[in-house]
Amino acid sequence: MPFIPHTAADTRALLDAIGARRLDDLFEEIPAELRAKALTGIPDALNEMEIGRLMAERAAQDGRALSFIGAGAYEHHIPSAVWAIVTRGEFYSAYTPYQAEASQGTLQMIYEYQTMIASLTGLEVSNASLYDGASALAEAALMAVRANRKSKSARILVPCTVNPTYSRVARAIAGNQKLVFEQLPYCTAGGHTIVESLKRYEGQDITALVIQQPNFFGTLEDVDELTDWAHRQNALVIAVVNPTSLGILKAPGKWGGLGVDIACGEGQPLGVPLSSGGPYFGFMTTRMEHVRQMPGRIVGRTVDRDGKPGFTLTLQAREQHIRRGKATSNICTNQGLLMMAGTIYLALIGPAGLAQVASASVTRTHALVDALVSIKGVRTAFNRPRFHEAVLQLDRPAATVLSELAARDILGGYDLSEHFPELGSALLVCATETKTQSDIDAYARALGEVMKSARAA
Amino acid sequence: MTEKLIFEYSHPGRGATAQHPNTADAHGLPAKFLRTAAPLLPEVSELQAVRHFTRLSQLNFSIDTHFYPLGSCTMKYNPKACNQYALLPGFVNRHPLGAESHGQGFLACMFELQEMLKEVTGMQGVSLTPMAGAQGEFAGVAMIRAYHRARGDHERTEIIVPDAAHGTNPATATMCGCTVREIPSTPEGDVDIDALTAAVGPRTAGIMLTNPSTLGVFERRIGQVARIVHDAGGLLYYDGANLNAILGKVRPGDMGFDVIHMNLHKTFSTPHGGGGPGSGAVGVSARLLPFMPIPLVGRDGERYRWLTEKDLPQSIGRLSAFMGNAGVLLRAYIYMRMLGREGMPRVAEYATLNANYLLKRLVAAGFDAAYPNRRASHEFILTLKRQARTLNVTAMDFAKRLLDHGAHAPTTYFPLLVPECLLIEPTETEAKEDLDAFIEAMIAIQREAETAPDTLKNAPHTLPVRRLDDLRANKQLDLTWKPQAA
Numbered sequence: 001m002p003f004i005p006h007t008a009a010d011t012r013a014l015l016d017a018i019g020a021r022r023l024d025d026l027f028e029e030i031p032a033e034l035r036a037k038a039l040t041g042i043p044d045a046l047n048e049m050e051i052g053r054l055m056a057e058r059a060a061q062d063g064r065a066l067s068f069i070g071a072g073a074y075e076h077h078i079p080s081a082v083w084a085i086v087t088r089g090e091f092y093s094a095y096t097p098y099q100a101e102a103s104q105g106t107l108q109m110i111y112e113y114q115t116m117i118a119s120l121t122g123l124e125v126s127n128a129s130l131y132d133g134a135s136a137l138a139e140a141a142l143m144a145v146r147a148n149r150k151s152k153s154a155r156i157l158v159p160c161t162v163n164p165t166y167s168r169v170a171r172a173i174a175g176n177q178k179l180v181f182e183q184l185p186y187c188t189a190g191g192h193t194i195v196e197s198l199k200r201y202e203g204q205d206i207t208a209l210v211i212q213q214p215n216f217f218g219t220l221e222d223v224d225e226l227t228d229w230a231h232r233q234n235a236l237v238i239a240v241v242n243p244t245s246l247g248i249l250k251a252p253g254k255w256g257g258l259g260v261d262i263a264c265g266e267g268q269p270l271g272v273p274l275s276s277g278g279p280y281f282g283f284m285t286t287r288m289e290h291v292r293q294m295p296g297r298i299v300g301r302t303v304d305r306d307g308k309p310g311f312t313l314t315l316q317a318r319e320q321h322i323r324r325g326k327a328t329s330n331i332c333t334n335q336g337l338l339m340m341a342g343t344i345y346l347a348l349i350g351p352a353g354l355a356q357v358a359s360a361s362v363t364r365t366h367a368l369v370d371a372l373v374s375i376k377g378v379r380t381a382f383n384r385p386r387f388h389e390a391v392l393q394l395d396r397p398a399a400t401v402l403s404e405l406a407a408r409d410i411l412g413g414y415d416l417s418e419h420f421p422e423l424g425s426a427l428l429v430c431a432t433e434t435k436t437q438s439d440i441d442a443y444a445r446a447l448g449e450v451m452k453s454a455r456a457a
Numbered sequence: 458m459t460e461k462l463i464f465e466y467s468h469p470g471r472g473a474t475a476q477h478p479n480t481a482d483a484h485g486l487p488a489k490f491l492r493t494a495a496p497l498l499p500e501v502s503e504l505q506a507v508r509h510f511t512r513l514s515q516l517n518f519s520i521d522t523h524f525y526p527l528g529s530c531t532m533k534y535n536p537k538a539c540n541q542y543a544l545l546p547g548f549v550n551r552h553p554l555g556a557e558s559h560g561q562g563f564l565a566c567m568f569e570l571q572e573m574l575k576e577v578t579g580m581q582g583v584s585l586t587p588m589a590g591a592q593g594e595f596a597g598v599a600m601i602r603a604y605h606r607a608r609g610d611h612e613r614t615e616i617i618v619p620d621a622a623h624g625t626n627p628a629t630a631t632m633c634g635c636t637v638r639e640i641p642s643t644p645e646g647d648v649d650i651d652a653l654t655a656a657v658g659p660r661t662a663g664i665m666l667t668n669p670s671t672l673g674v675f676e677r678r679i680g681q682v683a684r685i686v687h688d689a690g691g692l693l694y695y696d697g698a699n700l701n702a703i704l705g706k707v708r709p710g711d712m713g714f715d716v717i718h719m720n721l722h723k724t725f726s727t728p729h730g731g732g733g734p735g736s737g738a739v740g741v742s743a744r745l746l747p748f749m750p751i752p753l754v755g756r757d758g759e760r761y762r763w764l765t766e767k768d769l770p771q772s773i774g775r776l777s778a779f780m781g782n783a784g785v786l787l788r789a790y791i792y793m794r795m796l797g798r799e800g801m802p803r804v805a806e807y808a809t810l811n812a813n814y815l816l817k818r819l820v821a822a823g824f825d826a827a828y829p830n831r832r833a834s835h836e837f838i839l840t841l842k843r844q845a846r847t848l849n850v851t852a853m854d855f856a857k858r859l860l861d862h863g864a865h866a867p868t869t870y871f872p873l874l875v876p877e878c879l880l881i882e883p884t885e886t887e888a889k890e891d892l893d894a895f896i897e898a899m900i901a902i903q904r905e906a907e908t909a910p911d912t913l914k915n916a917p918h919t920l921p922v923r924r925l926d927d928l929r930a931n932k933q934l935d936l937t938w939k940p941q942a943a
């Protein structure tokens with residue numbers, strides 16, 4: 001019996017001790033008319049060799065394409081040590097550290113994580129992680145409503161340059177609690193949010209302004225001016241940031257005169273594989289004054305009975321298992337393993353390495369854009385400084401171009417037509433330190449052919 | 458045994474340079490966008506990092522190293538194959554927005570997982586996207602609300618929750634903009650039918666139930682509960698926390714539930730990972746099909762494709778940036794294929810066998826069951842209120858002393874309505890010898906409670922730290938490390 005150790009003699013001994021004749025007797029309290037019949041829709045069991053073969057075939061079917069897609073999930077080198085450690089059984093098969101004495105490894109790792117993420121974002125405190133970047137923004141919006149006592153409106157301003165899926169997720173999760181998300185337009189020349197466009201909100205009750213840096217187009221926003229504008233309106237600022245970029249970009253805690261109030265984002269670029277979209281981890285940091293409004297688990301350092309330092313879950317009075325219907329969130333887990341991957345990644349890559357990864361991503365994207373805009377019918381949409389993504393406008397339909405590139409095993413970017421129809425045929429492309437000049441040349445060659453044949457057709 | 462903080466190994470200028478990219482070019486970004494002070498990240502060699510994190514791992518209890526009978530959490534063996542095959546390069550390197558043509562292998566696994574979960578739960582549709590049980594709960598209650606709204610039934614905003622429920626249930630109802638109405642349980646652990654009948658009405662959106670309940674017993678009158686709630690116009694939500702107890706034996710869909718979430722990290726053995734990632738797939742009855750969270754995986758002939766807003770315009774929407782914890786879903790898929798048709802009911806049978814064996818032997822040894830007249834499900838509750846009264850030792854003292862015996866503590870002080878309780882769930886993957894060792898440990902601790910209670914009160918004695926000062930942790934908040942001023 002797979003994963004069940006009982007011999008026939010064991011089963012008999014256990015049943016005898018219980019005083020039951022058959023295993024089925026143990027289910028006597030379930031009304032007979034409800035009992036399940038054979039599960040004909042479940043296939044026969046496979047042993048490990050058989051499932052291994054099936055999964056290898058399935059994985060091979062997905063191929064090894066050369067990908068230039070970003071749009072919220074980024075390909076980076078992952079040091080081998082990261083997953084060698086994360087998948088150790090002592091981490092992989094442990095649960096939430098409720099028994100602190102038996103979970104010091106996990107707890108100390110969370111404390112180290114909190115320290116690194118707080119410093120990276122330039123804020124004072126971090127939680128132990130949330131599900132992903134999109135749901136972290138939803139939680140940040142809910143938190144802002146609790147934290148901004150000057151505001152009664154629950155109005156959150158969200159620039160169109162914030163990842164559109166994040167906005168949708170925030171609406172789906174927070175919309176039931178009467179939060180209102182209002183979209184702000186962007187500058188069609190720069191692909192960024194202009195402070196002047198916010199004029200019409202001045203004097204109104206705004207709970208928070210969301211600023212994504214780099215924004216969804218890869219463009220850098222004027223974060224200082226936007227932050228100061230929001231604070232003048234008594235609104236809080238929620239930063240959505242890419243953690244890799246913080247190797248070189250200004251920490252949200254330093255934006256404007258006062259710094260942001262909450263920073264959040266997707267932790268995936270820090271040692272977590274693309275893996276079809278998950279599991280990733282969301283991060284969230286804030287100022288100490290708002291810590292009691294923060295959702296999710298938090299670890300603190302304390303001492304044991306002998307005065308020896310140790311780690312434990314703290315501020316639990318915010319959480320669902322204590323406060324039930326009045327909790328800050330229904331969140332119960334964090335993304336423990338992924339947070340660990342992020343911590344180990346940051347320890348290995350260090351401050352110099354992270355800055356190099358960020359720099360290399362900027363320069364590789366420059367090289368990519370240079371190579372692609374030299375092709376007839378391809379141009380960049382925006383003229384502002386960017387991090388590691390860029391919007392390209394094509395004179396052929398993006399969907400057709402992408403599928404012809406895919407036929408050549410190149411995933412050429414993310415089609416923006418669904419969320420940004422005003423850009424026409426537009427692709428969001430990305431290159432990180434993983435892309436060599438020959439990868440970029442291969443893409444440019446393929447795109448040149450595809451654009452030419454599309455024009456000839 | 459303790460371990461220094463990673464920051465205390467740091468030396469300026471050191472680094473795991475084999476991990477750094479080769480880059481000579483300057484990024485050339487304007488200064489106004491740049492950070493001026495480097496972040497506080499450690500500067501350590503690769504070996505220092507590996508040794509540090511390996512040592513940290515050795516401070517943990519885990520399923521791979523210890524018996525872990527944590528009630529309500531289903532800490533069963535996580536087969537290594539599930540991890541290894543989910544980490545095949547084709548899967549881990551696949552971008553979530555990659556072309557469907559380059560994801561047919563992955564999508565096939567997800568489609569088949571949806572179908573298998575429908576079959577074991579008796580539901581009509583499954584969405585895999587919720588990222589944890591609590592998010593599955595959110596999706597479920599949001600669907601119930603969307604269903605009532607779509608019918609113009611705007612008054613239905615009240616969610617009924619038994620007092621034994623997980624804290625996530627009322628917290629979820631609040632997140633969905635609903636109010637919570639709590640109803641009591643009977644002394645035998647069933648839903649109080651009179652209280653339920655009095656609670657339902659035109660404001661009832663639905664009821665959230667765990668069955669078997671968190672009291673470790675099966676709700677025998679589930680058919681009657683379903684009729685009362687449905688007749689009042691409400692829907693039934695099944696909290697799948699305890700699905701392991703009934704897998705393949707009775708299906709939530711057949712009990713009358715309209716929506717369920719499954720904790721794949723419990724029943725389908727994906728890793729708990731020190732507190733996540735979870736995965737909280739939801740299943741629905743026919744009337745909730747249009748409201749499922751997206752994306753789903755559909756099949757057109759031989760090709761698999763994503764189903765999105767266009768296919769389900771009434772969907773409650775997206776709950777994650779992509780499709781939830783895809784890699785966790787692959788692990789659950791592999792596990793289910795390895796169990797196969799006959800393996801599903803065996804999970805429930807042997808989990809229940811192990812729990813009832815432990816209960817019987819512990820009661821014979823003098824412990825008090827919270828529900829002595831009931832058959833245990835896959836877990837059961839002991840109450841130590843007699844020991845607390847007569848010996849002045851608590852459930853927490855027992856729990857801490859168990860750690861010294863090499864067993865992770867059971868769940869303590871949950872459910873809240875049983876005083877001094879231990880919620881014990883051995884799971885089906887534990888052998889008789891390991892159950893017997895736990896029984897012996899409990900008997901030894903009971904004897905110690907009678908003869909040397911201080912040994913319990915001061916436990917644990919053999920772990921990396923002794924009991925921690927939680928009060929100080931709360932009052933003198935130390936949430937990040939700060940470098941000492943030089």
